[in-house]
Amino acid sequence: MSVTAAKGFQAAGIAAGIKENGNPDLALVVNTGPRRGAAGVFTSNRVKAAPVLWSEQVLKAGELTAVVLNSGGANACTGPKGFQDTHATAEKVAEVLNIGAGEVAVASTGLIGVLLPMDKLLPGVEKAAQELSEHGGEKAAIAIKTTDTVHKTSVVTQDGWTVGGMAKGAGMLAPGLATMLVVLTTDADLDSATLDKALRAATRTTFDRVDSDGCMSTNDTVLLLASGASGISPSYDAFAAAVRTVCDDLGQQLIRDAEGASKDIKVEVINAATEDDAVEVGRSIARNNLLKCAIHGEDPNWGRVLSAIGTTEAAFEPDRLNVAINGVWVCKNGSVGEDRANVDMRYREVHIVADLAAGAETATIWTNDLTADYVHENSAYSS
Amino acid sequence: MSVTAAKGFQAAGIAAGIKENGNPDLALVVNTGPRRGAAGVFTSNRVKAAPVLWSEQVLKAGELTAVVLNSGGANACTGPKGFQDTHATAEKVAEVLNIGAGEVAVASTGLIGVLLPMDKLLPGVEKAAQELSEHGGEKAAIAIKTTDTVHKTSVVTQDGWTVGGMAKGAGMLAPGLATMLVVLTTDADLDSATLDKALRAATRTTFDRVDSDGCMSTNDTVLLLASGASGISPSYDAFAAAVRTVCDDLGQQLIRDAEGASKDIKVEVINAATEDDAVEVGRSIARNNLLKCAIHGEDPNWGRVLSAIGTTEAAFEPDRLNVAINGVWVCKNGSVGEDRANVDMRYREVHIVADLAAGAETATIWTNDLTADYVHENSAYSS
Incomplete structure (x- = not known):
């Protein structure tokens, strides 16, 4: 179910060829509305990957229509070319969805210091857009795995509205945030300020307290997208509790799948x-x-x-x-x-x-x- | 050569039976004068072992006649009984050397949270005192090993005076200080304030910058004892450089013998x-x-x-x-x-x-x- 459990979302996960082994490596999540509310929390590492710098910027408007995520390369420590690649990825998503690039967040995970193979990534975006589906959440969760042995999803549904999400992360897990990519979606009808408050409150006591190996990533990203498609506006407390439950569940899944761990x-x-x-x-x-x-x-x-x-x-x-x-x-x-x-x-x-x-x-x-x-x-x- | 390279020092290293495997586990270093100057630097861990609390106290006078060191048990996190045991150890050394307990520093290394077998340690002090020798430095260095694969010593001699020392440490190596016991001796004729200044300057850029595994010990101790037996008072700069050289050499030996390391x-x-x-x-x-x-x-x-x-x-x-x-x-x-x-x-x-x-x-x-x-x-x- 993952990010498509909430109404108003489509997703896809495909193999674009970024990973040499041919495994799925590109995910797309699209908010079909009616609302486009969004909030995000990013790594506190001062060496930030290009997609983090980009997504922080576009989120300032408090709205997102799509998130594109790739595994197979973190696009971190890649200089001006790396940022251009992130920008080009967002532009490509904007083009195929007929929206603006400023409505597209980008997240990347994988090895640091390697440029992404844009000749594979950009056609992959087109392919992913063609496969967008209200049942695509599971495939999206699979496409963002790196050393993860399982994909991680979580859903809370109550009183006609839903919070769902997916996460990846298995190494470089440390506070502020744990190293990972997370996309949460909800069909609750709430404004961006409320989304932001609930997301920060939830990550502070969940992902921020997962510390598998003390190593803080350059790419940590947690996004929360709200479509408003349920037409229901839950109370802040009920909504914040649901977001926290999903974050806590995903955080636990990260710990249970940490690289090499036996305890x-x-x-x-x-x-x-x-x-x-x-x-x-x-x-x-x-x-x-x-x-x-x-x-x-x-x-x-x-x-x-x-x-x-x-x-x-x-x-x-x-x-x-x-x-x-x-x-x-x-x-x-x-x-x-x-x-x-x-x-x-x-x-x-x-x-x-x-x-x-x-x-x-x-x-x-x-x-x-x-x-x-x-x-x-x-x-x-x-x- | 170790701690007996400088004139005015005797040492011994024996097997008291603290270690169950029968390896040497008790060392005694004695300053035979004419001076009894001393300086010390201790762990900045706030959970300090009983011998650290004791030695910090006795060093306030700036003089020491003897140092007793044991491996086979850190006497850390052992409560009031642990402190009584350290005190009793110093009293025993004082008795056999006919000095005051306030002239005796104590250092321990080994497992945390275990009381020392005083029925073996105290007779061991008597035995060590009988074996004190101007050639005992090597044996003392061997007796303080825990998981060390080699014993560590270093000596600098110039212009008629000497700085020598011994160290142990192979795990729990981290700053402030690296986890270890170190005893340095010199026959230079210098006052305690000079010893203290030179020792702090040396440890700040040597042992404090050895960080094998990020884990700070409860027992770190570096002592510098000065007998004045050379009758020579070197310049501060020459002396400080010699102390730094010995500390740097011993610090390098710690890194090269770190537990499990291949690089x-x-x-x-x-x-x-x-x-x-x-x-x-x-x-x-x-x-x-x-x-x-x-x-x-x-x-x-x-x-x-x-x-x-x-x-x-x-x-x-x-x-x-x-x-x-x-x-x-x-x-x-x-x-x-x-x-x-x-x-x-x-x-x-x-x-x-x-x-x-x-x-x-x-x-x-x-x-x-x-x-x-x-x-x-x-x-x-x-x-």
């Missing part, structure tokens, strides 16, 4: 003085390679959790810290707690609770273990 | 607006897991370098960045540069130059690649 690790920081403290501590734990290796080895090595907490600026007293791993409080008051032999780590999900004993705020960061498979996959990716 | 990576940031910018960018590159995997695969993946630079706050313009890998400028003006096929990555040392084109400052950070062996070693360490 999904939920790092829950509790009793922090501020939410910022909780996030800082959660990220520090989630990025500690030694801990991530220990979790891979099913070793409840809480000393590495404390060591990670100690590198932060968050408010805490070392001798009041508590840590639970899978429900066993292995560290109490900064020292040895319950018997670590009681920690059962056989399952894929691992739950770490870090109690800062410094307040009442909380945050949850999701990460993965560090494995030989991750090393293998990422030492061979560009070859 | 030593020199990250040189040039043309930064400030030295802080250069260090921030260098660390960001050095900590990027995806890049470290690529280097392991001998893949000159400069896109991951730019992606890492982009996450920093340093002054730069994305389209003015240049990156060289092993002498080939693979990225020019933020885009594709010379042919990456020309990069020869067959050798252990890899040299990355990141040109920020924003000023005249520079900094060099050393790191290692990320390998399946690192994962293996650190997923099994505590078992």
Whole structure:
């Protein structure tokens, strides 16, 4: 269902030949209206890919009619030619749909530092336009995969309106945003300011807290398009909750498909003085390679959790810290707690609770273990 | 030679039985004078091991007569009992040497969160004291190894005075300081303020810029003891240069022995607006897991370098960045540069130059690649 679950959207996913292996690599999502509302959130990496620079620009009007996405090349660090290529891609979409290029967002994913094969991409846009369909959401989700082993979609429907979406991402997953492309659609009848507010609120506590490998992408893009085709204007709270649910679901799918991972690790920081403290501590734990290796080895090595907490600026007293791993409080008051032999780590999900004993705020960061498979996959990716 | 290269020092290294495998695990270094000057630099991790808390305290007087070091247990996150054990260790050293406990620094390394076997450690102190010798430096260096495959020592002698030292460290290597224990000795006749100044200046640009795996230890300790036994008072500049040379040499030995590493990576940031910018960018590159995997695969993946630079706050313009890998400028003006096929990555040392084109400052950070062996070693360490 994906991006075509909501009324007023068509999509397509095709093989344009950008990927040498012939897999699908080009997706097109079109809002058929009646409204063209849109909001977007992009990577905070200061080295931004050409499609990010373009899409940020066109989104300033708060409206989009189409999104074109390609895998097989990130079009990042490609200089003026890379930006020209993004512009030409948007112009091509505008031409075949008979709209303006300023209504077209572009998103790209794949290797950094390589120019896109425009001789394949531009004919691909024509082909995709011919295959646009109200049932094309699944194919679009498949076409944006890179090292993803599965495609990721999510849909929430209630009271006659729908929020649906697709995501890709398996490596370079880190905050602000997790590395990924996401397109969400809705047929709710809402203005762009409301879309923007709901999208930012949702990504702040979902994608922004997915930190698989600490590496922030140059291409992260999350777009939300609203057609208004349901004719229903839900309350902000109901709509924001639906957007958050879809983002959370897609974020979880990203973590579960992270490159080389054998464990999904939920790092829950509790009793922090501020939410910022909780996030800082959660990220520090989630990025500690030694801990991530220990979790891979099913070793409840809480000393590495404390060591990670100690590198932060968050408010805490070392001798009041508590840590639970899978429900066993292995560290109490900064020292040895319950018997670590009681920690059962056989399952894929691992739950770490870090109690800062410094307040009442909380945050949850999701990460993965560090494995030989991750090393293998990422030492061979560009070859 | 190690810590006994300088006149006025004795040392010993013995097997006290702290390590279950019977390997040497206790070292003692004694300053026989005539002076007892000392300086120290410790981990900036806020979760500090008991011996760090103790040694910081005793060093406030600027004098030390002895340092006792153990491997086989970090005595970190061990609560009040852990601190009592450190205190008891210093008292035991004081007793056997007929000095005060306030003249004894303690350093520990090994697993976090485990109490030391004091029934073995305290008799070990007596045994070590009996074996103290002016030729004991090598044995002391061997006794502080954990996962180190070789022991690390360095000596500089000039104009009748000497600076020598020993180091341990192979994992949890990260800034502020790199994770390690280091004891330096000198027979130069200098006051404690001079020792402190020279030591801080040296560690700031050596150990603090070794970042093997981004994980900061709870136990990092660098001590400098001065006996004055040469009767020579070198100039500050000559002495500081010698201390820096020994620290740099030991830091290089740490990198070359880092757990599981197959490449030593020199990250040189040039043309930064400030030295802080250069260090921030260098660390960001050095900590990027995806890049470290690529280097392991001998893949000159400069896109991951730019992606890492982009996450920093340093002054730069994305389209003015240049990156060289092993002498080939693979990225020019933020885009594709010379042919990456020309990069020869067959050798252990890899040299990355990141040109920020924003000023005249520079900094060099050393790191290692990320390998399946690192994962293996650190997923099994505590078992």
